[in-house]
Amino acid sequence: MIKAIIFDCFGVLTSDRWKEFSEALPDEQREPARQLNHAYNRGHLTKAEFLDQIEELTGSQPNYVDDMLDNETTKNNQLLSYVADLKDRGYKIGLLSNVATNWIRDYFLTEEEQGLFDTFVFSFEAGMTKPNPQIFQLTAERLGQDAKNCVLIDDVESYCSAARQEGMKAINYTDFESFKTQLEELLSQS
Numbered sequence: 001m002i003k004a005i006i007f008d009c010f011g012v013l014t015s016d017r018w019k020e021f022s023e024a025l026p027d028e029q030r031e032p033a034r035q036l037n038h039a040y041n042r043g044h045l046t047k048a049e050f051l052d053q054i055e056e057l058t059g060s061q062p063n064y065v066d067d068m069l070d071n072e073t074t075k076n077n078q079l080l081s082y083v084a085d086l087k088d089r090g091y092k093i094g095l096l097s098n099v100a101t102n103w104i105r106d107y108f109l110t111e112e113e114q115g116l117f118d119t120f121v122f123s124f125e126a127g128m129t130k131p132n133p134q135i136f137q138l139t140a141e142r143l144g145q146d147a148k149n150c151v152l153i154d155d156v157e158s159y160c161s162a163a164r165q166e167g168m169k170a171i172n173y174t175d176f177e178s179f180k181t182q183l184e185e186l187l188s189q190s
Contacts, residue, residue, distance in 0.1 A: 001190040002169065003149040004092035004118075005183070006139055007083065008130075009104055011155030012173045013095075015074045019155075021065075029058055041098045041123040050100075075108070078176050083116050092143045096121045096136075096152070098129045119143055130154070131162030140168070151186060153179065 010016040022033050033054060040050040051062035087093050095117045097104060101124065105114060114120075119142040123129040126138060140147045147167035154160050160170035171182045 001149060002091070002151055002187055004094060004140070004143040004145045004151075005083075005086055006094040006096050006143070006150055006152045006168075007079075008152075008154040008156075008159070008173070009095060009097040009099065009108075012153055013076050013079060014108070016155065017068045021060075021068055025058060032057055038098070038129045041100045041129050042127055043100065043124045047100070076176070079179075080113055080116070082176075082180060087116050092118045092145065094119045094121065094139050094143050094150075096130070096139045098123045100124050130156070130159040133162060133166050136163050136166040136168060140166075151183065153183070 007013060011019055018037065022030055022037070025033055036045065036050060036053050036057070039045045040047070045053070047066070051065055054060060054065050055062050083093060093116055095104070097120075099122050102122070104122070105120065119139065121135065121139045121142060123135070126135055128135050130136075136152070137147060140150050143150065147163075151169040151171065152160060152163040153171050153173050154163070155173045157172045160172045163170045169186055171179055171186075173179050
């Protein structure tokens with residue numbers, strides 16, 4: 001029975017400019033850039049170290065990459081309204097994100113929007129990133145649930161697959177309408 005719904009931030013609650021940037025890189029740069037981003041999100045690199053290494057790898061100016069990571073995100077207000085509805089219906093709500101700072105709490109979500117979430121699990125605080133199986137277990141535990149009672153909503157299919165391997169249900173987020181249809185079908189079955 002689904003009792004908790006866990007949302008990713010970038011690419012689900014927001015646009016994901018880093019993902020767009022990294023996917024546009026040449027093949028030989030794409031994976032090293034993603035690995036640098038994961039190290040930064042785990043807190044293993046400082047922002048300056050990350051920006052310097054990305055510049056060395058891609059030639060992209062640090063100011064450009066910094067602005068891309070911190071600004072010009074578009075909030076998915078339609079989804080946030082639906083999250084409020086899910087919360088009112090009694091579901092536990094979590095936010096699980098590979099993020100290197102407290103930006104989501106400090107700048108992105110209002111205090112009222114933060115109140116929609118029962119827990120926040122951020123990679124820089126947890127010291128691990130998705131798809132590490134332990135981060136899914138940690139999120140379920142913080143929601144007071146077994147993994148089998150949780151569903152992950154993420155725009156990265158490999159993260160959804162990793163969550164499924166831990167016993168969670170998962171929906172690969174592509175757009176609001178198809179996501180909502182899939183989630184409501186899962187909820188009606190449980």
